[in-house]
Amino acid sequence: MATGYSVVLVRHAQSEFNRDKIYTGWCDSDLTSDGVEEAKNAGKILCEYGFEFDLAFTSVLKRAIKTLYFIQDELDCHWIPVTKTWLLNERHSGKLQGRSKVEVLEQYGQEQVHRWNHALHEQPPPLAETDEHWNGNDKRYAGLPFAPVGESLQQTLQRSLQFWHNLVVPALKAGQKPLICGHGCYLRNLLKHLDSNCSTGKKQLETPNAAPFVLHLDSDMRPANLQFLNRHGNDIVLFKRSRDS
Amino acid sequence: MATKYKLVIVRHGESEFTLKSLFCGFGNDADLSETGAKEATHAAELIKQEGIEFDVAYTSVLKRAIKTLYLIQEVLDCHWLPVFKSWRLNERHHGALQGLSKSEMAEKYGEDKVKLWRRSYHVRPDPLDKTNERYCFNAKPYAHMDQSMIPDCESLKDTVERLLPYWYDEIAPAIKCGKRVLIVAHGNSCRSLVKFLENISDDDVINVEVPQGIPLIYELGEDLRPVKHYYLGSEEELAAGKAKQINQGKPNFKGY
Numbered sequence: 001m002a003t004g005y006s007v008v009l010v011r012h013a014q015s016e017f018n019r020d021k022i023y024t025g026w027c028d029s030d031l032t033s034d035g036v037e038e039a040k041n042a043g044k045i046l047c048e049y050g051f052e053f054d055l056a057f058t059s060v061l062k063r064a065i066k067t068l069y070f071i072q073d074e075l076d077c078h079w080i081p082v083t084k085t086w087l088l089n090e091r092h093s094g095k096l097q098g099r100s101k102v103e104v105l106e107q108y109g110q111e112q113v114h115r116w117n118h119a120l121h122e123q124p125p126p127l128a129e130t131d132e133h134w135n136g137n138d139k140r141y142a143g144l145p146f147a148p149v150g151e152s153l154q155q156t157l158q159r160s161l162q163f164w165h166n167l168v169v170p171a172l173k174a175g176q177k178p179l180i181c182g183h184g185c186y187l188r189n190l191l192k193h194l195d196s197n198c199s200t201g202k203k204q205l206e207t208p209n210a211a212p213f214v215l216h217l218d219s220d221m222r223p224a225n226l227q228f229l230n231r232h233g234n235d236i237v238l239f240k241r242s243r244d245s
Numbered sequence: 246m247a248t249k250y251k252l253v254i255v256r257h258g259e260s261e262f263t264l265k266s267l268f269c270g271f272g273n274d275a276d277l278s279e280t281g282a283k284e285a286t287h288a289a290e291l292i293k294q295e296g297i298e299f300d301v302a303y304t305s306v307l308k309r310a311i312k313t314l315y316l317i318q319e320v321l322d323c324h325w326l327p328v329f330k331s332w333r334l335n336e337r338h339h340g341a342l343q344g345l346s347k348s349e350m351a352e353k354y355g356e357d358k359v360k361l362w363r364r365s366y367h368v369r370p371d372p373l374d375k376t377n378e379r380y381c382f383n384a385k386p387y388a389h390m391d392q393s394m395i396p397d398c399e400s401l402k403d404t405v406e407r408l409l410p411y412w413y414d415e416i417a418p419a420i421k422c423g424k425r426v427l428i429v430a431h432g433n434s435c436r437s438l439v440k441f442l443e444n445i446s447d448d449d450v451i452n453v454e455v456p457q458g459i460p461l462i463y464e465l466g467e468d469l470r471p472v473k474h475y476y477l478g479s480e481e482e483l484a485a486g487k488a489k490q491i492n493q494g495k496p497n498f499k500g501y
Contacts, residue, residue, distance in 0.1 A: 052385075060325035061325070062322075062324040062325070065324040065325065066324065069315055076274075076308075077385070078308040078311040078312065079306035079307070079308070079311070079330060079385070079386040080386075081329075081330065082328065084325055084326075084327060139298075139300070140325040
């Protein structure tokens with residue numbers, strides 16, 4: 001078992017776009033009724049494990065904010081400060097936002113979709129200002145340092161690390177216990193890149209909706225192991241630091 | 246003076262304690278009742294009809310206010326709003342009255358005495374002893390504070406004095422730099438703001454009632470003094486809301 005620090009992370013519960021297999025990105029898709037139950041269940045799991053939190057971080061997208069709200073309701077901790085930041089948003093999917101994943105696959109082919117999902121610098125086709133899903137005029141993004149046309153994995157990673165180093169690490173070092181409620185692509189990349197020496201034993205870490213996991217860090221803030229809570233009654237350890245790192 | 250800013254204040258919806266006509270206060274983290282949730286949603290509909298939007302919200306660390314705010318955000322589709330929570334916006338601490346029935350107190354001590362406890366400026370209830378079974382204070386939201394700041398009873402004057410630093414240090418600067426502010430708070434924290442903003446005298450504040458779940462709008466001038474103020478919703482709703490507060494302090498009132 002790792003010593004040092006631990007932080008609890010959870011991907012938001014099922015959204016309408018998740019259910020309908022639509023690229024979501026920065027679209028502000030709401031939770032489904034199943035998603036609401038998933039979020040409450042995530043809270044119940046954390047409650048059963050006896051977790052308590054001093055503060056929470058989430059994105060500015062309602063599927064994450066509402067998941068966090070239902071978790072807080074189960075834990076009876078509505079009072080904790082919640083920081084909402086676009087740095088925690090899901091990866092911006094550009095012109096793919098709002099489109100069916102099946103249609104995109106048919107249009108662009110498996111190889112291109114695979115590149116978008118895995119190649120670090122591959123940009124999705126850019127979203128136009130005239131597109132119905134354009135976020136550029138949204139008040140919550142006033143002051144954004146770039147136009148929200150779409151992001152590569154690298155760009156998403158840069159802001160996720162900015163969030164991690166500027167917000168999470170100081171909280172952990174101050175002895176606080178944070179809860180982070182974020183998005184799938186974002187969380188997968190954050191975990192993958194916090195320590196490239198970690199081997200998951202899988203090609204890509206899965207982050208199911210509303211499945212809380214604990215990231216244990218050593219005293220140097222490097223991931224030591226990761227546990228999904230209460231999966232089929234057993235915590236699943238998904239990676240451990242390799243011996244030569 | 247011309248209107249430069251608009252401030253919206255909403256008292257949280259009916260809580261489980263209001264339902265039973267009990268003194269709730271600082272030390273009780275009562276939940277919203279079903280009616281309270283509907284009142285919160287209705288308040289939001291009234292705000293939406295006025296076309297009012299917000300950039301930031303302030304509330305207490307008590308869930309009845311936090312959840313009222315969440316329900317307002319749900320209707321206005323602005324969950325992304327930065328929300329700041331402070332104990333300084335908490336309800337007044339009712340001390341030894343906490344958890345007791347307002348109407349039973351009215352039967353025992355008289356309606357006028359209860360009105361004095363509930364609505365006057367200087368009267369402080371007896372403190373509530375920590376060994377009392379009605380002492381159910383959740384210390385976690387206040388663990389970071391100087392513990393001597395946490396009250397065990399308050400007059401309205403005490404509430405005003407601990408609320409105003411938050412107005413001056415956080416809320417007023419936000420308004421001044423052009424942020425459109427929503428405050429969701431409690432009966433006596435709202436009355437404190439009303440007294441301060443309208444410069445109501447210590448004697449006259451006894452008659453100020455702030456109904457639950459009806460948005461109160463202050464149009465403020467350059468100097469943050471009110472140019473005008475008004476409640477949203479109908480006259481009937483407002484009268485019923487105020488009466489609901491008054492009736493709880495009458496003898497033989499059994500709750501809603």
